[in-house]
Amino acid sequence: MTATSENIPLPDVDIEAVKRERAIDYDPFSAKDIEVNLAQLAARRAVNPVTYSGTGGGFWVATGYDEIVSVLRNNNRGYISFPNNPYGEPPAGEATSKRLIPIELDGAEHRQYRKLLEPVFAPKEMQALEPQIRKLANDLIDTWIEDGTVDFVSGFAFPYSATTIILLMGWPLQDAAMMNKWVRTLQHGVLDGDEEAARKAQAKAGAEVREYILSMMAERRARPVDDFSQMLMNIELNGSKLSDDDLYDTFLLLMLAGLDTVQSALAQTFAYLGTRQDKWDEMFAQPETIDLAVEEFLRYTAPAVPTRTVTNDYMVVGDVPVPRGERVHCPLGAANRDPKYYPDPDEIDYNRPAKPHLAFGLGPHRCIGLHLARLEMKIAFEELRARIPRFGLTEGHTPVGHLGFAWGVDDVYLSFPPGPRRA
Ligand code: HEM
Numbered sequence: 274m275t276a277t278s279e280n281i282p283l284p285d286v287d288i289e290a291v292k293r294e295r296a297i298d299y300d301p302f303s304a305k306d307i308e309v310n311l312a313q314l315a316a317r318r319a320v321n322p323v324t325y326s327g328t329g330g331g332f333w334v335a336t337g338y339d340e341i342v343s344v345l346r347n348n349n350r351g352y353i354s355f356p357n358n359p360y361g362e363p364p365a366g367e368a369t370s371k372r373l374i375p376i377e378l379d380g381a382e383h384r385q386y387r388k389l390l391e392p393v394f395a396p397k398e399m400q401a402l403e404p405q406i407r408k409l410a411n412d413l414i415d416t417w418i419e420d421g422t423v424d425f426v427s428g429f430a431f432p433y434s435a436t437t438i439i440l441l442m443g444w445p446l447q448d449a450a451m452m453n454k455w456v457r458t459l460q461h462g463v464l465d466g467d468e469e470a471a472r473k474a475q476a477k478a479g480a481e482v483r484e485y486i487l488s489m490m491a492e493r494r495a496r497p498v499d500d501f502s503q504m505l506m507n508i509e510l511n512g513s514k515l516s517d518d519d520l521y522d523t524f525l526l527l528m529l530a531g532l533d534t535v536q537s538a539l540a541q542t543f544a545y546l547g548t549r550q551d552k553w554d555e556m557f558a559q560p561e562t563i564d565l566a567v568e569e570f571l572r573y574t575a576p577a578v579p580t581r582t583v584t585n586d587y588m589v590v591g592d593v594p595v596p597r598g599e600r601v602h603c604p605l606g607a608a609n610r611d612p613k614y615y616p617d618p619d620e621i622d623y624n625r626p627a628k629p630h631l632a633f634g635l636g637p638h639r640c641i642g643l644h645l646a647r648l649e650m651k652i653a654f655e656e657l658r659a660r661i662p663r664f665g666l667t668e669g670h671t672p673v674g675h676l677g678f679a680w681g682v683d684d685v686y687l688s689f690p691p692g693p694r695r696a
Contacts, residue, residue: 283586283594283596286593286594291593292325292327292331295320295321295324295325296324296325297317297320297324297326297334298328299324299602300328301604301676301677303675304673305674305675305676306673306674307541307606307674307681307682308619308674309674310674310680311606311610311619314334314336314606314607315607315610317336318336318337318607318611321591322336322337322339323335323340323590323591323592326602329360330360331599331600332359332361332580332602333595333599333601334601334604335591335601335602335603335607335608336604336607337611337613338608338613339591339613340590340591341603342608342635343590344581344588344590344601344603345579345631345634345635345636346636348379348581348636348637349379349383349637351584351585351588352582352588353379353581354376354378354379354580354582354638355377355582356377356580356582357376357580358678359578359580359600372522373529374386374519374523374526375390375638376526379637382510384637385510386510387641389508390641393501393504394641394642394644394645395644399644399645402437402440402441402645402648405440406440406648407656409433409440410429410652410653410656410657411656411695413428413429413432414429414660414695415694418660418661418693418694419691419692419693420691421688421689421690422667422686422688423686423687424686425543425684425685425687426536426540426684426685427684429539429653429657430535430536430685431453431536432450432453433535433536433649433653434531434532434533434534434536434539434649435449435452435453435456437531437535438531438532439452441527441531441645442489443498444502448485451485452482452485452528454478455478455482455485456478456482456529456532458474459475459478459479459482482525486520486524487521490502490506490517493506502524505520505524506520529678529679530640530642531645533576533679533681535646535649535650537574537576537679537680537681538570538574538576538632538646538650539650539653540672540681540682541570541573541574541576541674541682542573542574543664543687544666544672544682544685545570545573545621546664547666547672547685547687548665549621550663552621553658555623556623562623563654563655564651565623566623567647567654568630569622570621570650571630571646571647572630572632573609573621574606575605575606575608575609575631575632576632576680576681577605577632577633577634577640577678577679578602578605579602579603579605579634580602581601582598582599582600582601583598583600583601584597585597588601605631606680608631609631609632615628633646661687661690661692663689664687664688665688666687666688667686667687672684672685672686
């Protein structure tokens with residue numbers, strides 16, 4: 274079955290019966306270890322690469338590489354990306370307004386956006402940030418290198434990726450710690466707080482981030498500067514500038530898209546390397562291996578989980594004609610561990626035969642920040658290698674993972690021989 278047309282009526286398939294046959298519930302927001310989840314998705318794929326979950330109003334779960342490619346490639350041609358959420362709700366709760374820009378825009382409006390943003394995220398532009406990102410990495414390492422131990426997530430992965438976005442935006446670096454705190458509260462609530470306390474803290478952090486972003490915009494309106502934020506503010510769609518709400522949504526999406534993903538890829542990588550120092554050594558054995566290692570760890574860690582909604586009469590996913598209005602959830606980690614293309618998918622192998630991984634997605638919404646993401650990972654590997662050539666997971670602390678809009682790891686405690694600060 275290959276038809277995906279607007280006009281061909283839905284084939285004579287009892288879709289409700291298929292749902293019942295393929296029903297395996299899935300909680301995309303569970304506080305579950307990523308490797309455990311990937312093993313369960315592999316078991317699901319073995320049953321069928323397209324299964325159904327009745328949770329959150331119901332959605333299809335694609336777990337095969339080919340099936341996920343077919344969905345993402347057909348964005349605007351039978352699928353849209355709004356809402357980019359398997360449960361069909363607004364993504365970041367009350368922290369944002371209606372939609373995240375540009376990830377939940379589609380069609381012509383989305384194309385205009387991409388055209389304006391792509392040159393800004395070009396490799397050359399991102400490369401210009403390299404000296405500042407290297408300095409940032411070393412400043413962060415300086416804060417814990419004498420201790421011989423660190424929670425790599427709060428001590429490196431999180432502030433490194435968040436501060437890089439602040440660098441990119443052109444916002445004052447001295448505000449980085451404050452912004453990091455707000456974003457962490459928005460994403461994870463408060464430590465040891467109950468649900469009520471978390472909600473209150475998130476609402477407060479949301480209001481403060483909004484006020485901060487609006488004040489950055491007001492400053493630029495009063496005194497224009499030549500930076501990324503100003504460029505976004507000057508964008509015109511259909512002849513008019515973006516509203517404050519749309520600008521806020523864009524800044525917030527950039528913050529979240531660029532932060533959670535890079536921090537997760539780094540945190541998962543160092544959780545792995547904490548028990549596999551042979552792979553850490555192999556990464557630097559030949560000068561060309563590091564780029565291969567960045568790609569292999571992107572394949573392995575793939576934190577993003579796009580969802581698409583069918584807009585044609587139906588779209589065929591695998592062997593299922595998914596009807597209009599239904600959602601297909603595409604965990605990219607599952608595609609990247611499909612044994613059809615990646616033998617021993619749970620192993621790290623820097624010399625895999627080239628098969629493009631899907632960590633950055635595919636089609637019109639393919640990650641616009643991928644050059645920056647690769648640069649950040651490479652710099653992090655190089656600077657950490659120079660400062661902590663040996664490390665291991667701290668005994669008694671097993672990294673704890675979670676799912677969500679970006680799969681991640683809560684903390685990764687590392688121990689290493691202490692070294693000197695550089696500053
Ligand atoms: C390891 C790091 C990263 C990974 C794995 C990643 C992954 C992805 C994926 C899979 C998508 C597509 C989602 C979908 O189709 O629904 C995406 C979109 C996007 N990413 Fe990234 N990303 C990373 C880093 C970054 C960075 C550093 C930035 C920029 C600051 C960024 C900005 C964006 C934006 C703006 C979009 C939306 C593009 C669009 O809708 O056209 N990402 N990313």
